[in-house]
Amino acid sequence: GQNIDQPTEMTATEGAIVQINCTYQTSGFNGLFWYQQHAGEAPTFLSYNVLDGLEEKGRFSSFLSRSKGYSYLLLKELQMKDSASYLCAVMDSNYQLIWGAGTKLIIKP
Amino acid sequence: IAGITQAPTSQILAAGRRMTLRCTQDMRHNAMYWYRQDLGLGLRLIHYSNTAGTTGKGEVPDGYSVSRANTDDFPLTLASAVPSQTSVYFCASSDSAGGNEQFFGPGTRLTVL
Numbered sequence: 053g054q055n056i057d058q059p060t061e062m063t064a065t066e067g068a069i070v071q072i073n074c075t076y077q078t079s080g081f082n083g084l085f086w087y088q089q090h091a092g093e094a095p096t097f098l099s100y101n102v103l104d105g106l107e108e109k110g111r112f113s114s115f116l117s118r119s120k121g122y123s124y125l126l127l128k129e130l131q132m133k134d135s136a137s138y139l140c141a142v143m144d145s146n147y148q149l150i151w152g153a154g155t156k157l158i159i160k161p
Numbered sequence: 162i163a164g165i166t167q168a169p170t171s172q173i174l175a176a177g178r179r180m181t182l183r184c185t186q187d188m189r190h191n192a193m194y195w196y197r198q199d200l201g202l203g204l205r206l207i208h209y210s211n212t213a214g215t216t217g218k219g220e221v222p223d224g225y226s227v228s229r230a231n232t233d234d235f236p237l238t239l240a241s242a243v244p245s246q247t248s249v250y251f252c253a254s255s256d257s258a259g260g261n262e263q264f265f266g267p268g269t270r271l272t273v274l
Contacts, residue, residue, distance in 0.1 A: 056203060082259060085262065093267070093268075094251060094265035094266060094267050094268055095204070095251070095265050096265070097262040097263070097264070100262060139203070139204070141203075141204075143259070147258045147259040148206055148209070148219065148220075149204075149206070149263070150203075151203030151204040151205070152203050153201055153202055153203045154203065
């Protein structure tokens with residue numbers, strides 16, 4: 053079966069750095085996505101990795117290792133507005149997204 | 162309008178009733194999707210459409226139907242609602258079916274009693 057695993061909840065301090073991990077087992081691989089979802093709102097796109105390595109975009113970076121079935125999202129200089137759920141999703145061989153349950157990130161002052 | 166709109170925002174429905182959730186996008190995207198999101202679970206794909214005139218079944222299609230008569234609209238119909246269909250429903254679209262980010266509508270919160 054297909055499976056995406058990520059921690060249910062994480063807590064971090066404003067101004068700090070946090071790493072959210074995602075491991076996956078899917079039928080084929082056509083890229084890995086990270087989305088941010090604030091409570092009561094729609095998911096919004098953060099990043100896309102299809103090749104191994106690190107993609108940096110401002111305060112957010114995403115890393116992929118296809119051989120390990122592993123990705124992480126790194127958030128730097130945390131702000132209170134970063135409190136949200138972070139969703140990991142893998143595009144399988146049928147070009148359908150398989151979603152993890154999401155990691156709820158709580159930022160404390 | 163800009164992006165994707167969904168209607169209604171929320172709805173309480175009696176079991177056995179028929180309901181259509183509406184979704185419209187103005188980005189001329191070819192691909193559209195319907196997901197449901199339940200607490201503790203990831204988004205699950207119900208149905209999708211890679212281009213106008215075609216539809217396909219996702220992970221959890223039973224009890225739902227869709228149509229794609231044109232590029233902009235992708236309605237989701239529950240023929241006879243059951244309580245297990247209580248969920249938040251998101252419509253999404255992407256420029257094409259593969260490897261592109263999906264843009265999400267604001268969601269419809271549906272409660273079936």
